[in-house]
Amino acid sequence: MGGSLEILHIMPGLLCNFQCTHCVNDSGPNRSEKMDSAQVENVFREVRERGPKRLVFTGGEPTLHIDIINRLIEAHPDQNSLEVFMTTNGWYSKNAQTLKLTLDKIRKLTHLQLSYDIYHGTKVTTEDIFRLRDEVRGRGVEFNISVCITSPQELIQANRLQKELSELVIFQRVDAVGRAKTNQLQFKYPDFEPEVLNRKCPNLGQMSFIVNKGFSVCCSNLAFNPSPPQEVFHESIDSHMQSEFYRNLETKTFGQMLKEKGISPSNLGPDFSSPCRICELAHQGNQI
Ligand code: SF4
Ligand code: SF4
Secondary structure: OOOOOOEEEEEOEOEOOOOOOOOOOOOEOOOOOEOOHHHHHHHHHHHHHHOOOEEEEOOOOHHHOHHHHHHHHHOOOOOOOOEEEEEEOOHHHHOHHHHHHHHHHOOOOOEEEEEOOOOOOOOOOHHHHHHHHHHHHHOOOEEEEEEEEOOHHHHHHHHHHHHHHOOOEEEEEOOOOOHHHHOOOOOOOOOOOHHHHHOOOOOOOEEEEEOOOEEEOOOOHHHHOOOOOOOOOEOOHHHHHOOHHHHHHHHOOHHHHHHHHOOOHHHOOHHHHOHHHHHHHHHHHHHO
16 A cells, blocks of 8 residues: 655646636646535545645636545645645735635645736736735645746746845746647757766656646656557556556656657757656657
8 A cells, every 4th residue: 555755736727717828737727527425535535545635726716626525635644744836816805805805715735826927817916925924834735936938038027026026036948838738839958968867867856747647757748748659647646657668667767758759859949848848859759
């Protein structure tokens, strides 16, 4: 029966009230997929047995799935030490009452990350951000902002934003996955960075559960772009960790994977500096 796990990331549904152009999982107002009761009970069991140190909820917009989230928080065997992280678009920060009501419904929350995307579809204002931050901090919950960027120029603009807000901002490079891929959005690396050949999957050490898919270490390109030849998702964490897919990621660098596939790294373009992009190439060959 399952061993310990530090971080379990859960994506309970794809419904979102925004429709950002860079959304990696293609969430939006027309996506009705959400975890059914069998999936909820499956994840409940894993949380109860493994007692991960941290649960991380993302979406879709997670505050549209609070019933599922509360059930999974409830599963944890140590409610006091459990950390609950959530990444949100902050739609409910427009007025104080909706903000309080929304946060009141969440059984436990220790960290809130606002996904504030000035370039690809955010609808919250700086005034909303301050309202959200003050309410969250008043409840003893940690707060930070994450900004997705597609170019070094955007990084400069985002740095200005960081100064304006005087808040911790995490910058995330957009990968060519989901709606970002459809809209041809991805971070533009100036050149190919060969250090990526010595790297492994950045998600090793945590596990994701994606609605209607299952458990996987992957919650990026291999999860949301057309399927690679190997099975990426499994019904339990144990079956995933015993899979050839997981063992491959755990034991090999991207350079070793390419070598096995007979793909030379000498002519790779700048896009392949992204770990997830080169991982996709290593799994799907030249079909991407
Ligand atoms: S990026 Fe976030 S806020 Fe935007 S559509 Fe996707 S889930 Fe919703
Ligand atoms: S695409 Fe590959 S490197 Fe990226 S998260 Fe998935 S398995 Fe890891």
